[in-house]
Amino acid sequence: MADRRVFCLVLDSLGVGELPDAARFGDVGAHTLDHLVAAAGQPHIPRLIELGLGRVPGVHSLPAPAAPAGAFGRLCEVSPGKDTSTGHWELMGCPLEQEFPTFPNGFPPEIIEPFVQRAELPGVLCNATASGTAVIERYAAEHIATGQPIVYTSADSVFQIAAHEQHFGLERLYAVCEVAREILTPYGVGRVIARPFVGEPGGYTRTYNRRDYSLVPPAETSMDRLVAAGVEVVGVGKIDDIFAGRGVTRSIHTEGNDDGMGHTIELARTLESGFVFVNLVDFDMLFGHRRDSAGYRDALERFDAQLIELERELRPGDVVLMTADHGNDPTKFETTDHTREYVPLLACGPGVRAGAELGTRASFADLGATVEELLGLEPAAPGSSFAAALSS
The missing domain is CATH 3.40.720.10 (Alkaline Phosphatase, subunit A)
Known part of the structure; x- marks a missing residue:
């Protein structure tokens, strides 16, 4: 052995x-x-x-x-x-023994407001259940123009944050995900996921620089x-x-x-x-x-x-x-x-x-x-x- x-x-x-x-x-x-x-x-x-x-x-x-x-x-x-x-x-x-909490109607103000404040953001876009590729196509231009990251979820217990690698910054995306992880841990949310993407209108692509910030088993x-x-x-x-x-x-x-x-x-x-x-x-x-x-x-x-x-x-x-x-x-x-x-x-x-x-x-x-x-x-x-x- x-x-x-x-x-x-x-x-x-x-x-x-x-x-x-x-x-x-x-x-x-x-x-x-x-x-x-x-x-x-x-x-x-x-x-x-x-x-x-x-x-x-x-x-x-x-x-x-x-x-x-x-x-x-x-x-x-x-x-x-x-x-x-x-x-x-x-x-x-x-x-x-218990399933992770999910947020089919998006995240409530008691989560979003401290996230925006502590991560020093001008706000967030979307905050709803969405497909990752579709949400980028819909909100990418506004995200780039305003500096607001795209926050969305799914049927899983996930707080996903999509942001453009060049316009928002990859390291900044990771940093705001760490803020979200701290806020969401008491709520028992399974994962915060960084969803970086690149490209221009009509040709946005998610990259393999994704990171998952998980609860500890x-x-x-x-x-x-x-x-x-x-x-x-x-x-x-x-x-x-x-x-x-x-x-x-x-x-x-x-x-x-x-x-x-x-x-x-x-x-x-x-x-x-x-x-x-x-x-x-x-x-x-x-x-x-x-x-x-x-x-x-x-x-x-x-x-x-x-x-x-x-x-x-x-x-x-x-x-x-x-x-x-x-x-x-x-x-x-x-x-x-x-x-x-x-x-x-x-x-x-x-x-x-x-x-x-x-x-x-x-x-x-x-x-x-x-x-x-x-x-x-x-x-x-x-x-x-x-x-x-x-x-x-």
């Missing part, structure tokens, strides 16, 4: 069918994977199919090999939510326990932001899926031992939220090729786990929100028995417990490790 590496790749938003309580979230019938395949056509993902993605319970859109090369199953979310923080925290053994996570035991934990992508800097020994900022997989492959070449936790944000940010089924399919195809490259760098005993944090059905056009779904569970690598059926796991937290056991710890509750099933 001393030199084992475990890689967990979160295909952000790749849901595999509605959870039993989907009606409570307005997500009856959601199925991110099956619906994007139906809308955009069969993706060329030979490795994911070989590993058993089509054998995951509830997946009907992909071929199901009789003898998969990997282990397969799905995870059920027990936390009341369908957002990034809720999903990732539960994956690492920290499910929530309310309990110890699998990552915390690994770090306490002397295990290296590398966060790739927005992992460090999601966990408010906790439980990570090294963080690598990325600019999308390709960059994230590039760093992960390099870590497979160089890392001696430890846990690599990777968030692949483009599936959600560029394709789920924008309802782009064809783009989502193409991103899966690129990931499949990069997964093959990653596997070439694995060493004896290594394990690669693939999952998601929630759904984002790109065919659900009435909203641009996440969807309440099961998420897939695939495992491969020299430390994995081909064809292992992992079933439907009772909680996302089973993944964190498994990572702990694979890296030599006694897995802590509430997760139930499936490490034995991977190797038996």
